[in-house]
Amino acid sequence: MAKEKRNAISPTRAENYPEWYQQVVKAAQLAENSAVRGCMVIKPWGYSLWENMQRALDKMFKDTGHTNAYFPLFIPVSYLQKEAEHVEGFAKECAVVTHSKLELNAEGKLVPASPLEEPLIVRPTSETIIGATYAKWVQSYRDLPILVNQWANVVRWEMRTRLFLRTAEFLWQEGHTAHATRAEAEEETAKMLGVYADFAQNYMAMPVICGKKTEGEKFPGAVDTYCIEAMMQDRKALQAGTSHFLGQNFAKASGIQFLAEDGKQQFAWTTSWGVSTRLIGGLIMTHSDDDGLILPPRLAPTQVVILPVIHSEAERAKIMEYCDLLKKQISEVKYCGAEVSVALDARDIRGGEKVWGWIKKGVPLRVEVGPRDIASDSLFVSTRFDGSKKSVPRGEFISTLPEMLSSIQDAMFARALKYRQDNTRIIDSKDEFYSFFTPKNEDNPEIHGGFAMTYFSGNPEVEEQLKKDLKVTVRCIPLEGGEPEGVCPFDGAKASRRAVFAKSY
Amino acid sequence: MAKEKRNAISPTRAENYPEWYQQVVKAAQLAENSAVRGCMVIKPWGYSLWENMQRALDKMFKDTGHTNAYFPLFIPVSYLQKEAEHVEGFAKECAVVTHSKLELNAEGKLVPASPLEEPLIVRPTSETIIGATYAKWVQSYRDLPILVNQWANVVRWEMRTRLFLRTAEFLWQEGHTAHATRAEAEEETAKMLGVYADFAQNYMAMPVICGKKTEGEKFPGAVDTYCIEAMMQDRKALQAGTSHFLGQNFAKASGIQFLAEDGKQQFAWTTSWGVSTRLIGGLIMTHSDDDGLILPPRLAPTQVVILPVIHSEAERAKIMEYCDLLKKQISEVKYCGAEVSVALDARDIRGGEKVWGWIKKGVPLRVEVGPRDIASDSLFVSTRFDGSKKSVPRGEFISTLPEMLSSIQDAMFARALKYRQDNTRIIDSKDEFYSFFTPKNEDNPEIHGGFAMTYFSGNPEVEEQLKKDLKVTVRCIPLEGGEPEGVCPFDGAKASRRAVFAKSY
Known part of the structure; x- marks a missing residue:
């Protein structure tokens, strides 16, 4: 390793x-x-x-x-x-296009010429x-x-x-x-x-x-x-x-x-x-996390990267031969109807720099291959998503690769869903709403409550006020739901649905 | 039919x-x-x-x-x-972009506003x-x-x-x-x-x-x-x-x-x-020809179109069932590594209009299916490229489809190559050159000789003159060749290669 x-x-x-x-x-x-x-x-x-x-x-x-x-x-x-x-x-x-030509002016500077009859955007x-x-x-x-x-x-x-x-x-x-x-x-x-x-x-x-x-x-x-x-x-x-x-x-x-x-x-x-x-x-x-990008397997341009670990020139040929064969085997595996996309990084740079490059690029699986791995016909496999690392017999890796990728894909969705659920709150009072959207940490004003599920009557004045006070907007009225009718905590009006309120990009 | x-x-x-x-x-x-x-x-x-x-x-x-x-x-x-x-x-x-905004002027007309510091093209x-x-x-x-x-x-x-x-x-x-x-x-x-x-x-x-x-x-x-x-x-x-x-x-x-x-x-x-x-x-x-577009099979968005020929409502269900099955069979055939692209045109419009629509769109093969075809389990196949039509047993059509498409692809290239060869002439005299590029038919001045293979010394004045006189330019000095050195017929200078001269788009 x-x-x-x-x-x-x-x-x-x-x-x-x-x-x-x-x-x-x-x-x-x-x-x-x-x-x-x-x-x-x-x-x-x-x-x-x-x-x-x-x-x-x-x-x-x-x-x-x-x-x-x-x-x-x-x-x-x-x-x-x-x-x-x-x-x-x-x-x-x-962007407004107003001219169809550039001409040199007296000072040798290119300036717009040939104005259009009607500007184009x-x-x-x-x-x-x-x-x-x-x-x-x-x-x-x-x-x-x-x-x-x-x-x-x-x-x-x-x-x-x-x-x-x-x-x-x-x-x-x-x-x-x-x-x-x-x-x-x-x-x-x-x-x-x-x-x-x-x-x-x-x-x-x-x-x-x-x-x-x-x-x-x-x-x-x-x-x-x-x-x-x-x-x-x-x-x-x-x-x-x-x-x-x-x-x-x-x-x-x-x-x-x-x-x-x-x-x-x-x-x-x-x-x-x-x-x-x-x-x-x-x-x-x-x-992504504090180590960099994390890509879901179904969209990753490279799903598996092979990293030969070469400590001496004497080992090089043998390790590269093993890695070439491994690459071929991986590329024959099917995942979601297509061949697994695999890269072999044989660049002659420091191992740590190489590994970190791929961590930061978010490639789902990294496979390191050194002399001891070859001796036991095993691969040292690191999963970007959860940072787990383990030695896996080559045959097992090849035969279980589609399931490994699938389970990463599923776990990524589950983790993201849990994050949203943990940070979504049903709120029925104005005070709680204002408190929810007030940053807890002065040093990092970006971090606040999350999504508030709150009754909204459709009153545009309420939207204006919340935008002004908290930079919070109604993101949407969810299509799914079906809760009983309630009361908007901001204007006391009857509201048939809870809306998703949040700060947004 | x-x-x-x-x-x-x-x-x-x-x-x-x-x-x-x-x-x-x-x-x-x-x-x-x-x-x-x-x-x-x-x-x-x-x-x-x-x-x-x-x-x-x-x-x-x-x-x-x-x-x-x-x-x-x-x-x-x-x-x-x-x-x-x-x-x-x-x-x-x-196209020169000079402004980043539109504003209404006094007459209610949108006019460019917010000029850019430096124009962009x-x-x-x-x-x-x-x-x-x-x-x-x-x-x-x-x-x-x-x-x-x-x-x-x-x-x-x-x-x-x-x-x-x-x-x-x-x-x-x-x-x-x-x-x-x-x-x-x-x-x-x-x-x-x-x-x-x-x-x-x-x-x-x-x-x-x-x-x-x-x-x-x-x-x-x-x-x-x-x-x-x-x-x-x-x-x-x-x-x-x-x-x-x-x-x-x-x-x-x-x-x-x-x-x-x-x-x-x-x-x-x-x-x-x-x-x-x-x-x-x-x-x-x-x-393409005087009937419209002709597409080479390797690039045609649809390679085969099935045209049900329905003369009475009583026949419809049976014919459509046969065509659906045929479509499935054709789409399972592989040509150049991909599935054959097949369309079934079941639109309720006149048969002639339908056929001519596909002729003009250049689809390589049209397959008409009527009651008599079904009775003999045959297809009436028309080839766009050469206009040939013949009845082919369904099984034979499916099994020979890749070869049919390949042979159309090859024949299209061969026909185009022959056309170029037939209209390319080795020319060593100025008179012949001028005559070659003079339209033969006053009514259709577009039609002239074709490509002239003529020694060219590289003299830009010759290029200027030919452009002025004949709208002919040197298209390129071919990479293949290797003819002995010769003499440019326009300026008498020595020239190592023949160039391709032609009128051009």
Whole structure:
């Protein structure tokens, strides 16, 4: 076993959570800031993770009848203006293209030239440009439904950015569908929320609450916004995906009309739904610890890494031969329908540095192979998730590998779920609510209560007050529940449901 | 068999080649123009084709040791300016972002607000922004090589656009590598050109000539540009992919330096290489005919379509049951390592319309199933590529399907290669050269000779003259060849090689 000089993330979560997050991202080589304000570089390890997320989600979208297409990056300003709430929501922070050329001025400096007749904005989301296209595609009820998704980059000129969680440019997918009936569009909205919850829980091992946004928190232009909300390890909520029922708002704004079976001209009913590279931020903050990233096996770009432990050149050939064979055997094992992804790290660097590199990158299983392991045909196996280490006969390792990966995946979900449950409280009094959200430790104001399940009547003034006093918002009204009617502790009004209140990203 | 009312593309290739191209794109539902000048909407059928291209190329890139990453959409103007030739090449046509907000003016019109300190351009290519990142990543020779690819959208504000061939926004991949030695970077440049040629010929069934660009035609900032050039059916050349040896130009501009093994500080050697959605234009123009698109089996989103022929409701259940089973059997057949992609078109529309829809979409094999076919357990099979039709026993169809698809793939390549050979001429006199490139038919000035293989000394004045007189350029100096030295017929200078001269896209 290589010597492991302790080399954890500094600061720890308890010391400074936001800075711990940045250091985990850095140590795992996931992403970094670029010279362009708010735009990140997604590094190979981070991008591989995104590719795995994309692959799984893309299959789920296709299995539910969707196809991919691609729409323009630019949106004419006049399009944005068609939907009043929408323009309100996005005009405040967008990249505006005004010229189509650069020219050298008298001082030899490149300056914008050839002004455009109408400025364009870089898409912050594509409802308007896609709506204009669908208006051309749809004539009759026979042209519906349209079930299309787009993988794309979008830009929102955010003032305060944080890698993955909030960046000016980010990668995402946006599904845009059009339907002949309200019921069908509502069903689609619910279905895609279900797909997101399935992905979050079964691939990311991240428990989520499915719910509906309040009027104040919904997507600009939507009738209803549904979301999945997850609890991070600072007990804040992360909105991890949204599915919008847009009613006929965008169909009317864009003119998506069709001749119905009854011969009448009608507006279509549309939906949109999206998840983004923000999910990577959620993955990091759900599972990682003070040693760095921890990846769930189903999304890890490398599921097993083999680390040859070579103390003398005389041993090298024999150890490498054993490791090459081992790599081949591992790569033939199937886990979740695909071959196990295995890397052999033969770099000539110090053992401790090597081990810590993989710990920080979050690879689920590390397998160290030295002369004594070979002598007993055993492997020294370390599990990233719980730090356990044990010697396992090679044959047993190969035959039980799928179960090992599965049990790590399950245990990660269970640990995250327990964390959320331990930090969720049913609260029925205003005092308790305020106390719950007051940081216990002055040195680390990030750490507070967690999720409060509290009756909410829908009063926007209550939302305003809580945001102002505590920076707490209604994350969602959970879809599951069914508790008896109660009373909102803030305004005394009757409320049919408890909402999830939390601080959030 | 469904009645097939003739419903071909109008105009034909011979009548008006450019318009034929637009109509093929439209009829196959590949793409359409959007409201944003020069930006296209890639429709689901076109995007599926792109996904198949991406999947094959991405695997080839990974098999040659590359990983994917993602870099910012925006490039500060000052970055572009670092490489003198580069800025010259791209500043003339680029989307310039100057503001980060829209505000309502006094007339209620949205106008740009919050001007940026430094304007940004939307990436036309990413050498400069990626170079700035690599400068941070590279310290020592141990950090090299960097072998990274990016799948992204790019924008070049082209004045005259044509779907897929030349659009303001397009999708592409751009590989960017950095190496410790010149030899290694040159090897990488050649290797990736080889990957492109392999992809073009073995997936797209599109024969290409691998060659080197002249000084005047190379990428702005490159030392050497290599390319693959294909002949379209109007005998023009299409540059289908490029691989650039950038020397130390961009490393010096961006400051990519490393401490070499000998302890000296050195600049890295870099390469870049890319193919884009333009390949789809090449695919269309290489294979399609006056009936529409023809897709090579290896890239077709649907390889086989089943068309039930139902004349009476009484037959429906039986025919659909047979077709469902057939679909299952076909989808279990393996071709090139993957399951055959099969669609069952049960739409309730006229048979002729249905058949012609699939003809125009270019699906390699159509299988019609009516009552008489079922009675004899046979299928009526039509091959898109050569229009052949025959009845085939079901069992034989299933067992020979991989060979049928392979032979179509091979025959498509052979037909395209023959077309190029038939329209390529070795020319050693100026008169013959001018006559070769003069349209034979006044009504259709697009149709001319084809490729001329002519000695070229490298004289840029010759290039200028030919461009002016004939719109003919040197497409490349082929890498293969080895003919004895000759004389350039234009300036009488000695020339070591024949170049490929052609009109081009």
